[in-house]
Amino acid sequence: MSHKQLADSNLRPTSDQELLSIADYVAHDSIESPLAYSTARYCLMDALGCAMLALQYPECRKLLGPIVPGTVVPNGSRVIGTNYVLDPIQAAFNMGSLIRWLDFNDTWLAAEWGHPSDNLGAILAVTDYESRKRINQGNPPLLMRDVLTAMIKAYEIQGILALENSFNRIGLDHVVLVKVASTALVMHLLGGSFDSICNALSHAWIDGQSLRTYRHAPNTGSRKSWAAGDATSRGVRLAWLVMQGEMGYPSALTAKKWGFYDVTWHGQMLHLPQPFGSYVMENILFKISYPAEFHAQTAVECAVSLHPKIKDRLDDIEKIVLTTQEPAIRIISKTGPLYNPADRDHCLQYMTAIGLIHGDLRAEYYEDDFASDPRIDCLREKMQVQENPKFSKDYLDPEKRSIANAIQIYFKDGSHTEKVQVDYPIGHKRRREESIPLLLKKFESNLSHLFSNEEIAQRKNLFLNLDELENLPVNEFMELFARTDVKKKVLA
Numbered sequence: 071m072s073h074k075q076l077a078d079s080n081l082r083p084t085s086d087q088e089l090l091s092i093a094d095y096v097a098h099d100s101i102e103s104p105l106a107y108s109t110a111r112y113c114l115m116d117a118l119g120c121a122m123l124a125l126q127y128p129e130c131r132k133l134l135g136p137i138v139p140g141t142v143v144p145n146g147s148r149v150i151g152t153n154y155v156l157d158p159i160q161a162a163f164n165m166g167s168l169i170r171w172l173d174f175n176d177t178w179l180a181a182e183w184g185h186p187s188d189n190l191g192a193i194l195a196v197t198d199y200e201s202r203k204r205i206n207q208g209n210p211p212l213l214m215r216d217v218l219t220a221m222i223k224a225y226e227i228q229g230i231l232a233l234e235n236s237f238n239r240i241g242l243d244h245v246v247l248v249k250v251a252s253t254a255l256v257m258h259l260l261g262g263s264f265d266s267i268c269n270a271l272s273h274a275w276i277d278g279q280s281l282r283t284y285r286h287a288p289n290t291g292s293r294k295s296w297a298a299g300d301a302t303s304r305g306v307r308l309a310w311l312v313m314q315g316e317m318g319y320p321s322a323l324t325a326k327k328w329g330f331y332d333v334t335w336h337g338q339m340l341h342l343p344q345p346f347g348s349y350v351m352e353n354i355l356f357k358i359s360y361p362a363e364f365h366a367q368t369a370v371e372c373a374v375s376l377h378p379k380i381k382d383r384l385d386d387i388e389k390i391v392l393t394t395q396e397p398a399i400r401i402i403s404k405t406g407p408l409y410n411p412a413d414r415d416h417c418l419q420y421m422t423a424i425g426l427i428h429g430d431l432r433a434e435y436y437e438d439d440f441a442s443d444p445r446i447d448c449l450r451e452k453m454q455v456q457e458n459p460k461f462s463k464d465y466l467d468p469e470k471r472s473i474a475n476a477i478q479i480y481f482k483d484g485s486h487t488e489k490v491q492v493d494y495p496i497g498h499k500r501r502r503e504e505s506i507p508l509l510l511k512k513f514e515s516n517l518s519h520l521f522s523n524e525e526i527a528q529r530k531n532l533f534l535n536l537d538e539l540e541n542l543p544v545n546e547f548m549e550l551f552a553r554t555d556v557k558k559k560v561l562a
Contacts, residue, residue: 166191252305269318
């Protein structure tokens with residue numbers, strides 16, 4: 071009579087292939103694409119501008135600084151726009167939250183979506199710390215070329231993992247991919263080996279992953295504005311632990327019963343449809359015109375174009391037909407009360423109504439005082455949201471990656487506007503030539519809250535000279551964007 075084996079095999083496997091592939095890319099691959107480096111400097115420029123604008127909002131500022139007030143870390147990381155000098159983990163949280171706060175930084179849309187510049191919290195914090203440590207030890211600092219390379223690779227890891235893997239469909243937030251990408255790149259920037267990158271990545275996958283609860287009705291709230299800061303700082307923390315010799319877990323993904331795939335991914339495997347290179351950076355989407363969830367960007371653009379024709383006829387509107395893609399319906403289409411700014415900037419109908427009424431959409435338009443205008447909810451109630459299957463198909467087409475929306479307005483007298491449709495928002499690769507001058511203006515505007523015109527021009531010219539930027543030590547770059555005074559409402 072045979073007896074069933076009741077013990078698990080304890081033979082330690084080799085690392086999962088997914089961990090090996092990411093680690094090999096981070097540790098060994100060179101980036102040869104001039105387009106990727108050229109685009110990366112604009113992504114960096116834009117992210118810093120978003121952070122400077124976010125400093126104007128008290129709800130963001132209150133989360134910044136050290137855990138223990140007054141703490142200053144020797145050779146610590148500067149926090150852009152402030153005079154804080156923090157440990158790299160807390161600095162990553164600060165900068166990741168600043169960059170992401172207003173939903174205005176760059177975007178990647180596929181089966182999963184996200185914001186690859188979220189990783190800059192970790193990249194800037196660690197490269198600044200490493201540079202100051204090296205100088206203190208008599209060694210040369212890291213250069214901004216290293217930052218741009220790390221950006222390209224972090225964008226690629228997050229973006230390629232997002233192409234065919236929809237974390238949102240099982241309720242997980244996309245910041246899991248920020249944590250994974252940040253962990254891998256920080257491990258490398260700290261001098262970690264190939265094996266240590268694998269070990270750190272295993273921790274990122276077995277970590278608890280954030281639910282999307284805070285992004286959706288009826289719980290949308292401000293955590294979505296600091297979730298990326300949390301994820302990128304967690305990446306630094308995990309890499310730090312492995313640098314101290316903490317072990318890894320080679321089958322973090324594939325372990326039967328206990329691994330990520332069986333516990334979280336319904337037994338399926340992640341799909342990596344193409345090799346890691348520089349595809350994501352080359353095709354990144356910029357948010358230029360409006361601080362709005364990206365699936366609504368073209369809807370707002372349509373609304374703004376209709377504004378001159380309907381601004382004096384708001385009371386005559388009978389219905390507004392808003393045609394969109396399936397992801398927009400799933401994540402930002404909602405009715406009923408909107409309770410806070412985070413709720414409003416994830417409401418397709420609210421953003422569209424603002425564009426129709428005011429012909430613009432700014433970050434302050436999400437605040438409570440502005441949102442009390444009764445015309446906004448009146449227009450929201452008249453909106454009929456519907457999916458165009460072609461919009462949804464083109465959204466996922468790798469040759470298009472459109473984010474289409476269309477609006478047509480019907481009046482009580484039986485007349486109607488033309489149907490206005492925008493397939494590709496300003497900031498899309500197909501509109502890149504049109505976008506860059508506007509991106510530069512956005513940067514200048516965002517910095518105007520903290521810097522003089524002369525200082526702004528100096529910083530803009532640095533980004534326009536890629537060779538000068540790449541050869542600038544990271545610590546010197548960070549000093550250009552930190553503040554040591556308290557003028558113009560800068561944090562004390």
